[in-house]
Amino acid sequence: MEYSKQLIEKIQEKKARVCIIGLGNVGLKLATEIAEEGYITFGIDIDEYKIKLINEGFSYINDVSELTIKKLIKSEVFKVSTSYELVKDADIIIIAVNTPLDEYKIPNFDYLRMAIEELLKYDLRGKLIILESTVYPGATEEIIGKRLSKVGYKIGEEIFIAYSPERIDPGSNIKFKEIPKIVSGLTETCAKLVEEFYKKIIKAAVYKASSTKVAEMTKLLENLFRLVNISLIYQIAILCEEANINVWEVIELAKTKPFGFLPFYPGPGAGGACIPKDPRILLWWAKKYSYLLEFIETAVKINDEMPYYIYNKILEILNKNGISAKNSRILIIGVSYKKNINDTRESAAIKVIKLLLELGVKISYHDPYVPSINIDGHQIRSIELNSENIKNNDLVAIFTDHDSINYELIFNEAKFILDTRNVFKNRHLSKIYTLGKGQNF
Numbered sequence: 001m002e003y004s005k006q007l008i009e010k011i012q013e014k015k016a017r018v019c020i021i022g023l024g025n026v027g028l029k030l031a032t033e034i035a036e037e038g039y040i041t042f043g044i045d046i047d048e049y050k051i052k053l054i055n056e057g058f059s060y061i062n063d064v065s066e067l068t069i070k071k072l073i074k075s076e077v078f079k080v081s082t083s084y085e086l087v088k089d090a091d092i093i094i095i096a097v098n099t100p101l102d103e104y105k106i107p108n109f110d111y112l113r114m115a116i117e118e119l120l121k122y123d124l125r126g127k128l129i130i131l132e133s134t135v136y137p138g139a140t141e142e143i144i145g146k147r148l149s150k151v152g153y154k155i156g157e158e159i160f161i162a163y164s165p166e167r168i169d170p171g172s173n174i175k176f177k178e179i180p181k182i183v184s185g186l187t188e189t190c191a192k193l194v195e196e197f198y199k200k201i202i203k204a205a206v207y208k209a210s211s212t213k214v215a216e217m218t219k220l221l222e223n224l225f226r227l228v229n230i231s232l233i234y235q236i237a238i239l240c241e242e243a244n245i246n247v248w249e250v251i252e253l254a255k256t257k258p259f260g261f262l263p264f265y266p267g268p269g270a271g272g273a274c275i276p277k278d279p280r281i282l283l284w285w286a287k288k289y290s291y292l293l294e295f296i297e298t299a300v301k302i303n304d305e306m307p308y309y310i311y312n313k314i315l316e317i318l319n320k321n322g323i324s325a326k327n328s329r330i331l332i333i334g335v336s337y338k339k340n341i342n343d344t345r346e347s348a349a350i351k352v353i354k355l356l357l358e359l360g361v362k363i364s365y366h367d368p369y370v371p372s373i374n375i376d377g378h379q380i381r382s383i384e385l386n387s388e389n390i391k392n393n394d395l396v397a398i399f400t401d402h403d404s405i406n407y408e409l410i411f412n413e414a415k416f417i418l419d420t421r422n423v424f425k426n427r428h429l430s431k432i433y434t435l436g437k438g439q440n441f
C-alpha cells in the first residue's frame with residue numbers, strides 16, 4: 001500500500017502517532033490539544049528543565065493547565081523527552097521551534113535547520129512533516145524540502161512536507177480548536193494529508209492554500225497587519241495627547257462605523273515573540289527582490305521607539321511634580337507583554353525598567369503572572385500589591401492591564417499614576433496621566 005494511503009487511514013482512525021518538536025507556547029499547547037483528541041502524542045525539547053516540569057505534571061504556560069498535563073502524562077497518551085529517538089515511532093512530525101532574530105535583527109533559522117539534521121538520523125519514509133514556525137515565503141521548500149530531497153527522499157511519494165502556520169493567541173478567550181487553520185503542502189498529496197489531519201483536530205474551518213509560499217506569506221501578513229495598525233494608533237495617541245484630544249474616545253466613536261474600521265489601542269509598545277519579529281522577517285526577505293518596504297520600516301521604528309516615549313513621559317511626570325528622577329521610587333504594574341499571561345519576551349515594561357535602573361531609579365513591580373524577572377543578571381521579584389507598597393512609591397506606572405489586579409486600590413493609594421492602558425477610563429483626577437489623553441482629561 002502507498003505511504004499516503006496508509007497515513008490517511010491512520011489519521012482517520014486516530015491511530016497516527018504525532019511528535020511535536022519544540023515545546024514552547026505554541027508546541028506545548030498544540031501537543032496537549034492533539035493528545036486530548038486521542039492521538040498518541042510525543043514531545044521533544046532540548047530544554048531539560050521544561051521536560052522535567054512536564055513529566056512532574058507542571059505547566060510553564062498559562063494556556064495549558066497542570067490538570068491537563070497530569071491527566072495526559074498519567075494516561076500515557078503524552079510522552080516527552082529531550083531525545084529525538086521519539087520520532088522513530090511517529091507518523092506525523094510537527095516542527096514548532098523558535099525562529100528568532102539575531103543581535104543584528106536578522107532572522108535566524110538555525111533551530112529549524114538543527115531540527116531537520118536531527119530528523120535525518122532516522123528513517124523518515126511514510127512520515128508527514130508539518131512546519132508551524134513563522135518563516136519567510138519559500139522556507140519550507142528551501143530549508144526542509146531541498147535538504148530531504150538531497151539525501152534521496154521523494155517528496156509526495158515516500159515523505160510528505162507541509163506548512164501550517166500557528167495561530168495561537170496566548171491569554172485569549174478564543175479556544176484553540178475554534179481558530180480556523182491554514183494548511184499547505186509541497187505537493188498536492190502533502191497538502192491533502194495535512195488537511196485531513198487538522199480536520200480531525202480543529203472544529204473551525206480548515207483552508208488549503210495553493211502553495212506553501214502563499215501560506216507562509218499569509219502568516220507574515222496577519223502579524224504585519226497588526227503591527228502597522230498598532231504603530232498607527234501609537235502615533236495618533238501621541239498627537240492627541242499634544243492636542244488635548246482623548247484618543248480613547250476617538251477610537252470608541254470610530255468603532256461605531258459598521259465598515260472600513262477595526263479598533264486598535266494605544267500601549268507602551270507591542271511585544272511578544274511575533275509582532276516585533278515577523279515584520280523583520282519580511283523586510284529581510286524583500287531585499288532578495290531589491291524591494292524596500294518603507295511603510296513597514298516606519299511601523300517597526302515607531303513600535304521600537306514607543307518604550308522610549310513612555311520612559312520620557314515618566315521623567316516628565318516626575319519633573320512636573322518636583323520629584324528628582326534619580327532618587328525616585330516607581331512601582332511598575334505588569335511586566336508581561338500582554339495581559340493575563342506570563343510571557344515577557346520583548347516586553348515594553350522590561351525595556352523601560354532597564355532605562356530607569358540605569359538612571360538610578362528604585363524600581364519595584366507587581367505581576368501576578370510573573371514572579372520574578374532578570375535584568376542584566378540581577379533578579380527582581382514581584383511584590384505584593386498592598387496599600388503600603390503603593391504609598392512607598394512616587395509613581396505607579398501601569399504597563400499590563402491584567403484582569404486580576406486591584407486597580408481600585410491603586411487609584412485610592414497612589415500619589416501619581418501613569419496609565420498606558422486606559423484602565424481608569426473616565427476618572428479625571430490630576431494625579432492620573434493617561435497615554436493618549438491631553439492634560440484636560
